[in-house]
Amino acid sequence: MNKLKVRAILLGLLLVFGMANPTFATIAAPRALVVEKGDVTTSLNVFWVNPDDVNLDHINVYLSVLPLENFGKVAEVDGDNALSNQIGRCTITDLNTSVSYYYVYLTAVDKTGNESIATITLKRRLGTSEDITSTLPVSSVSINNITSNSLQLNWTNPSDTDFYRVAIYRSKVSPVEINATNRIGYKVGLSSMGDNFVDNNLDPSTLYYYKLVAEDVKSNQSDAVTISETTLAQPVAPPVVPPVTPPAGTPRIVPSPPTTVPNNIPSARLFDYRASFVDQNGTVENGSDGILTHVVEAARGTDVDMWIKFKNTSWKQWWFVNPLDADSIHQIRLGLTKDASSPFVQNDWISTNRITKIASNILPGEVATLNFKIHIPETFVPGAYKLSVGLIAEWIKWMYDDVHWEIRIS
Numbered sequence: 001m002n003k004l005k006v007r008a009i010l011l012g013l014l015l016v017f018g019m020a021n022p023t024f025a026t027i028a029a030p031r032a033l034v035v036e037k038g039d040v041t042t043s044l045n046v047f048w049v050n051p052d053d054v055n056l057d058h059i060n061v062y063l064s065v066l067p068l069e070n071f072g073k074v075a076e077v078d079g080d081n082a083l084s085n086q087i088g089r090c091t092i093t094d095l096n097t098s099v100s101y102y103y104v105y106l107t108a109v110d111k112t113g114n115e116s117i118a119t120i121t122l123k124r125r126l127g128t129s130e131d132i133t134s135t136l137p138v139s140s141v142s143i144n145n146i147t148s149n150s151l152q153l154n155w156t157n158p159s160d161t162d163f164y165r166v167a168i169y170r171s172k173v174s175p176v177e178i179n180a181t182n183r184i185g186y187k188v189g190l191s192s193m194g195d196n197f198v199d200n201n202l203d204p205s206t207l208y209y210y211k212l213v214a215e216d217v218k219s220n221q222s223d224a225v226t227i228s229e230t231t232l233a234q235p236v237a238p239p240v241v242p243p244v245t246p247p248a249g250t251p252r253i254v255p256s257p258p259t260t261v262p263n264n265i266p267s268a269r270l271f272d273y274r275a276s277f278v279d280q281n282g283t284v285e286n287g288s289d290g291i292l293t294h295v296v297e298a299a300r301g302t303d304v305d306m307w308i309k310f311k312n313t314s315w316k317q318w319w320f321v322n323p324l325d326a327d328s329i330h331q332i333r334l335g336l337t338k339d340a341s342s343p344f345v346q347n348d349w350i351s352t353n354r355i356t357k358i359a360s361n362i363l364p365g366e367v368a369t370l371n372f373k374i375h376i377p378e379t380f381v382p383g384a385y386k387l388s389v390g391l392i393a394e395w396i397k398w399m400y401d402d403v404h405w406e407i408r409i410s
Contacts, residue, residue, distance in 0.1 A: 029116040030106045032162045032217040035124045043093040047217045052085040055110040064103040135160045137222040143229040148204035154196045162216040163191040169211040176211040204234040257351045262327035268397045275399040278309035287406045288384040295406045301378040307371045318362040329395045333357040334370045337388035344374035
């Protein structure tokens with residue numbers, strides 16, 4: 001046992017230094033306090049469980065010889081006895097055999113000097129019997145969340161005030177031997193509280209037996225509680241079906257626009273969908289109608305790379321994917337103006353009147369680039385053709401309409 005020897009403290013010093021009350025903070029107090037006779041007649045052994053707090057610095061031990069008054073700090077316990085969620089120990093020595101009782105409580109202190117509230121105060125005289133009483137067993141034991149390789153044990157911790165932890169033992173044979181080989185873990189917990197332990201890396205379709213043994217701060221053990229369960233069978237992986245690859249040159253069938261309007265379209269006035277045009281590909285020239293336009297040169301039987309940029313000038317982000325939006329309402333897409341048809345439909349288009357959509361969520365003020373392809377059929381007569389597109393919040397409103405290209409086909 002790792003003990004801290006505390007030098008004799010005069011009652012007068014207790015009265016002088018024990019009057020100031022500590023400033024309490026949010027760090028939890030120690031728990032499971034036990035005070036009993038020491039190894040010599042003039043000492044007391046103190047046991048406790050440290051709070052579950054990585055900022056714990058040390059434990060203060062307070063002592064009084066008067067009933068619940070004039071406590072003085074007799075020890076600061078640190079090091080291995082002040083580890084988070086572990087048992088701490090200390091020995092108060094050189095006590096006076098002429099004093100009838102001693103009153104002991106503890107506090108925890110964090111690394112910034114904040115002190116917890118006090119534990120319960122225990123009244124003990126020299127020679128108090130050692131605690132060798134078994135703690136109560138766990139209760140309400142059950143198993144759930146069973147898979148082919150794991151399960152979860154559930155229980156309620158005993159109500160003993162000096163409860164520390166539960167040891168878990170596992171075996172494929174019954175009864176489960178309580179030994180280091182079968183022990184799979186400990187679970188430190190709080191008295192009377194529900195707790196659980198997930199056991200992983202199990203074999204499928206296998207019966208496992210478990211024993212749960214509660215332990216107190218003095219390592220006194222409870223009666224074991226036994227429970228068993230069979231893991232599920234190994235799931236059968238579905239057969240791997242290779243994708244069907246269409247013959248080379250087979251065009252994808254571009255779907256038609258939906259014919260049924262969703263019944264959950266909110267009013268457009270509830271949303272702020274606005275955009276401004278930024279740029280598009282092509283060379284700015286006079287079009288065949290004498291008006292400046294963006295011109296793209298193309299040959300029959302080819303796919304042509306195209307792009308266009310819009311800025312989000314609304315107060316809302318543009319959604320690329322909204323997991324709550326089964327009907328793609330609010331999705332920002334590039335569509336053919338006024339839902340018209342076009343001879344330039346390419347295999348990657350969303351539908352015959354929706355070309356593409358934004359590739360990521362676009363925050364207010366950001367610019368979205370929409371890349372797409374158009375297909376120039378072999379059957380086209382050489383000449384100039386118009387492609388008109390617009391930006392739409394699907395099912396809500398057109399945000400920007402009538403951006404044009406003149407496609408010159410040779």
